[in-house]
Amino acid sequence: MAANDTEIGTTETATSAPPTATCCGSKLGLLKKIALGFVALLAAFAAFVSMQPAEFQVVRSTGVAAPAAVVFSQVNDFHNWEEWSPWAKLDPTAKNTFEGPTAGTGSIFKWSGNDEVGEGIMTVLESHPNDLIRINLEFVRPFADTSITEFTFVPNGEKTVVTWSMSGRKNFISKAVCLFMNMDKTVGGDFEKGLAKMKAIAEGAAKKEAASGAEEGESAEG
Numbered sequence: 001m002a003a004n005d006t007e008i009g010t011t012e013t014a015t016s017a018p019p020t021a022t023c024c025g026s027k028l029g030l031l032k033k034i035a036l037g038f039v040a041l042l043a044a045f046a047a048f049v050s051m052q053p054a055e056f057q058v059v060r061s062t063g064v065a066a067p068a069a070v071v072f073s074q075v076n077d078f079h080n081w082e083e084w085s086p087w088a089k090l091d092p093t094a095k096n097t098f099e100g101p102t103a104g105t106g107s108i109f110k111w112s113g114n115d116e117v118g119e120g121i122m123t124v125l126e127s128h129p130n131d132l133i134r135i136n137l138e139f140v141r142p143f144a145d146t147s148i149t150e151f152t153f154v155p156n157g158e159k160t161v162v163t164w165s166m167s168g169r170k171n172f173i174s175k176a177v178c179l180f181m182n183m184d185k186t187v188g189g190d191f192e193k194g195l196a197k198m199k200a201i202a203e204g205a206a207k208k209e210a211a212s213g214a215e216e217g218e219s220a221e222g
Contacts, residue, residue: 055167055168057165057166057167058191059163059188060195061162061164063161063162064159064161064202066159066203066205066206068130068153070209072129072130072153075151076103076124076127076133077102078122079098079102086194090116090117091117094111094112094117097109097111104124105124106124107123109121110122112141118140119139119141120140121136121137123135123138131152132151132152134149134150135149135150137166145168147167148167148168149166150164150165164194164195166191
């Protein structure tokens with residue numbers, strides 16, 4: 001009887017990475033792509049922000065039926081701003097501090113309040129009677145920034161044309177904010193409200209002065 005020869009062979013089987021390792025590798029690759037995409041997006045946004053205009057200016061004017069001296073006094077003394085400033089009533093509990101002269105060059109107004117008014121300092125740099133007032137406006141909160149505010153008073157017939165302007169340079173944060181907020185519309189709108197209140201107060205004061213002068217004239221004639 002012939003012996004059965006049995007061949008014993010070796011079988012090679014291909015080994016593959018465990019499913020868990022493959023899955024983790026895919027996720028890591030995807031996360032890296034997302035991270036790189038996010039970094040690229042931030043870089044593009046930063047570049048776009050840096051290309052925005054570096055300077056800004058907001059200007060509003062109104063005609064007031066009152067002498068320049070009457071309107072000028074409303075701005076020259078920070079104590080009077082409480083009555084017409086568009087931001088004065090936003091935080092009744094805000095802490096206000098007055099330093100230096102009562103009015104004019106060198107007078108200082110500091111405020112600190114809620115998120116709507118923030119914190120800052122105004123200092124009168126120049127004060128030319130019935131003509132020009134230049135103020136340094138320094139914001140501390142919600143972000144640090146500095147600008148120049150000017151008020152000019154130009155007689156025009158029986159009225160005084162009052163112009164309120166603010167100008168300065170934008171830092172990176174300011175440029176980014178202005179992409180989502182129209183500064184001219186927002187700040188300019190506040191200027192318009194403030195000028196309207198100032199106009200009403202100054203015209204009322206001018207009428208009282210005129211009436212008082214008329215009474216004094218009648219008394220002198222009598």
